[in-house]
Amino acid sequence: MRRYSAFAIAREAMRQHLGWEKAWESPEPREHYDVVIVGAGGHGLATAYYLGKNFGITNVAVIEKGWLGGGNTGRNTTIIRSNYLQDPSAAIYEKARSLYETMSQDLNYNVMFSPRGVMMLAQTEHEKRGYLRTAQANALQGVTTEYIPPGRVREIAPIINIDGPRYPVLGALWQARAGTARHDAVAWGYARACSDMGIHILQTCEVTGVRSASGTVTGVDTTKGHIGCSKLGIVVAGHSGQLAEMAGFRLPIEAVALQAYVSEPIKPALDCVIMANTVHGYLSQSDKGEMVIGGGADNHNNFTQRGSFSHIEETTRALIETFPMLSRLKMLRQWGGIVDMTGDRSPILSATPLGGCFINCGWGTGGFKAIPGSGWGFAELMAKGHSPLTAAFSLDRFREGRFIDESVAAGVAH
Numbered sequence: 001m002r003r004y005s006a007f008a009i010a011r012e013a014m015r016q017h018l019g020w021e022k023a024w025e026s027p028e029p030r031e032h033y034d035v036v037i038v039g040a041g042g043h044g045l046a047t048a049y050y051l052g053k054n055f056g057i058t059n060v061a062v063i064e065k066g067w068l069g070g071g072n073t074g075r076n077t078t079i080i081r082s083n084y085l086q087d088p089s090a091a092i093y094e095k096a097r098s099l100y101e102t103m104s105q106d107l108n109y110n111v112m113f114s115p116r117g118v119m120m121l122a123q124t125e126h127e128k129r130g131y132l133r134t135a136q137a138n139a140l141q142g143v144t145t146e147y148i149p150p151g152r153v154r155e156i157a158p159i160i161n162i163d164g165p166r167y168p169v170l171g172a173l174w175q176a177r178a179g180t181a182r183h184d185a186v187a188w189g190y191a192r193a194c195s196d197m198g199i200h201i202l203q204t205c206e207v208t209g210v211r212s213a214s215g216t217v218t219g220v221d222t223t224k225g226h227i228g229c230s231k232l233g234i235v236v237a238g239h240s241g242q243l244a245e246m247a248g249f250r251l252p253i254e255a256v257a258l259q260a261y262v263s264e265p266i267k268p269a270l271d272c273v274i275m276a277n278t279v280h281g282y283l284s285q286s287d288k289g290e291m292v293i294g295g296g297a298d299n300h301n302n303f304t305q306r307g308s309f310s311h312i313e314e315t316t317r318a319l320i321e322t323f324p325m326l327s328r329l330k331m332l333r334q335w336g337g338i339v340d341m342t343g344d345r346s347p348i349l350s351a352t353p354l355g356g357c358f359i360n361c362g363w364g365t366g367g368f369k370a371i372p373g374s375g376w377g378f379a380e381l382m383a384k385g386h387s388p389l390t391a392a393f394s395l396d397r398f399r400e401g402r403f404i405d406e407s408v409a410a411g412v413a414h
């Protein structure tokens, strides 16, 4: 595949942009693959990419019922950070964050990684103590974060009202090299690089059943026919329960909708990401100038990928005390995605009771930031049967009570 470069843009400008190649192929399915990944979201595509890049395994199909990147990967608010409390979480999220730093060069695709800084506001004494503890844990884990006082919060983000009557800002957990990236570009960049290695991406192909013999996976039934495989990776976020049922096991996962919305575009007003977890809201400003706003997940199980008026009202109302300028904005668009929540708010990257079948899910409200680290570790797990990055996130932890409690870092925050 021809590389994207300044030279290529100049060349194509000279010939009316008629020479660009397709970013990825749309092949017919083979009868059998070494590895089938179900779900062409960021995690599925990254897994396929690192299987090829790190282990030379390219007889791989990524099967997607809709279009690639059309699930949560194309619906999230793109926050990237690694300031988690527990060691296994900090390891996988920091691995991911560091891979984001060089992802555009690695994939030869501009994913617009913007390390603009992420701030998590402390608005109660309890929250302040929690973030002071996280800052100390991060120092031990080699993750660069700091707890900053209210004056510094206002310096970084002058639009904040730190003297709110109900929830004054007492400080914040600040990660300067955290930020955002363009979500679609992450999916498209991985897809293009996978296709370049000969990996098949089969879109509009729904997996409807999992076949096995003697306790080992042999293939999947799809709307394009049966496809055989030696190993199967299930990476379908909110639909993990359905796929697990097809494979004959159950998961400790709930599916709920998580919503977000954007305002009309305005002049640059905010150049970092801010989360106000006590009041259940967070915001950043997109390159187009829209304020990108989100809140907590719906409090009932559902599969509707839609927004609702009550969510806009509740979240905006919660944020207005700290961000009074929001009261003057018109809200333009809203949407939802189906997120996969575990009880300890940590993901599952694991072998399963079905031989040769692996599962990567449970990223809940915060898996965009993890895509490269998750793909890296899950590819290693699928190729070698073990990965230091994923070991703590096995399904066994729910049976053995080894929970990785990230409810402070991931309960509301994204």
Ligand SMILES: Cc1cc2nc3c(=O)[nH]c(=O)nc-3n(C[C@H](O)[C@H](O)[C@H](O)COP(=O)(O)OP(=O)(O)OC[C@H]3O[C@@H](n4cnc5c(N)ncnc54)[C@H](O)[C@@H]3O)c2cc1C
Residues within 6 Å of the ligand: 038, 039, 040, 041, 042, 043, 044, 063, 064, 065, 066, 067, 068, 069, 070, 071, 072, 073, 074, 075, 076, 077, 078, 079, 080, 205, 206, 207, 208, 235, 236, 237, 238, 239, 258, 259, 260, 294, 335, 336, 337, 338, 339, 361, 363, 364, 365, 366, 367, 368, 369, 370, 414
């Ligand atoms: C509103 C919102 C805001 C968010 N904000 C953030 C944020 O700021 N930062 C952050 O880190 N995370 C955020 N997240 C979470 C993040 O988006 C997800 O954790 C992440 O994108 C999950 O990626 P994935 O590849 O696992 O899933 P997905 O991108 O959902 O991909 C799974 C794919 O599987 C496919 N699939 C399902 N069933 C089948 C089947 N039977 N056959 C074939 N294909 C199937 C689906 O069509 C889908 O494309 C947010 C999520 C939402 C909804």
